[in-house]
Amino acid sequence: MRKKILLDTGPLVAFLQPQDRFHNWVVRELETIAKPLLTCEAVLSEACFLLRNIHNGKDTVMALIANGYIEIPFHIQEDLEAVRLLMKSYESVPMSFADACLVRMSEKYSNSTILTLDGDFHVYRKHRNQIIPIIIPD
Numbered sequence: 001m002r003k004k005i006l007l008d009t010g011p012l013v014a015f016l017q018p019q020d021r022f023h024n025w026v027v028r029e030l031e032t033i034a035k036p037l038l039t040c041e042a043v044l045s046e047a048c049f050l051l052r053n054i055h056n057g058k059d060t061v062m063a064l065i066a067n068g069y070i071e072i073p074f075h076i077q078e079d080l081e082a083v084r085l086l087m088k089s090y091e092s093v094p095m096s097f098a099d100a101c102l103v104r105m106s107e108k109y110s111n112s113t114i115l116t117l118d119g120d121f122h123v124y125r126k127h128r129n130q131i132i133p134i135i136i137p138d
Contacts, residue, residue, distance in 0.1 A: 003034075003111050003112065003113055004038055004109045004111060004112040004113075005033050005034075005037050005038065005112070005113055005114075005115050005135075006037075006038050006039065006102050006105050006106060006109070006112050006113065006114045006115065007037040007038065007039040007043060007070060007114075007115050008039075008043060008098070008099075008102060008114055008115060008116035008117070008118060008121075009043045009046040009047050009050070009098060010022070010116060010117030010118055011026045011029070011030075011115045011116065011117060012039075012043065012044075012047045012061070012070075013047050013050050013051060014026045014117065015027065015030065016047075016051060016054065016057055016060055016061070017051075017054060017057075022117055022137060025137050026115075029115065029135060033115070035068070035069050036068055036069060036070060036071040037069065037070050037071070037115070038070075038071055038072075038073055038074075038105065038109070038112070039070055039071075039072060039074075039102075040072060040074040040076075040098065040101040040102065040105060041072060041074070041076070042076075042096075042097045042098035042101045043098045043101070043102070044061060044065075044070075044072070045098075046096075046098050047061055048061055074101055074104070074105050074108075076101065079101075079104050079108075082104050082107070083097070083100045083101055083104050084100075086100040086103050086104060086124075087100045090123075090124065093120055093123060093124075095120070095124070099118065099120060099121070099124065102114055102116075102121075103124050103125075103126055103132065106126045106132045106133075107126045107127055112133070113133040113134060113135055114132060114133070114134045114135070115134075115135045116134055116135070116136055117136065117137065118136075119136070121134045121136065122134070122136075
């Protein structure tokens with residue numbers, strides 16, 4: 001079974017903005033990763049908001065979904081309680097809704113790694129005490 005890559009907001013935004021300081025790193029990482037990337041609607045919402053002033057930014061996000069580069073298998077209705085508990089247990093960080101959804105996805109997809117720029121994923125744990133595999137710049 002191939003490893004599933006869970007896509008966070010930061011790498012998605014950096015990928016679509018050549019002037020972003022992490023753009024080249026993300027492009028290099030994505031060249032080595034099998035598609036599709038998996039994510040959640042919360043990540044897409046954050047990305048569209050951050051790309052709102054970038055020409056074709058939001059449309060490009062939608063195109064990545066339409067062409068199968070990104071898939072959205074996560075349905076909050078099925079995992080609402082687990083996400084709520086994650087956000088509550090990481091209130092001191094604090095954990096965003098998107099981060100909670102990604103942590104929950106990492107629990108559901110045991111053979112997954114999160115592609116992120118967010119150091120909070122060093123703190124978060126899946127199933128309460130398991131390190132979450134991440135791909136993050138040094």
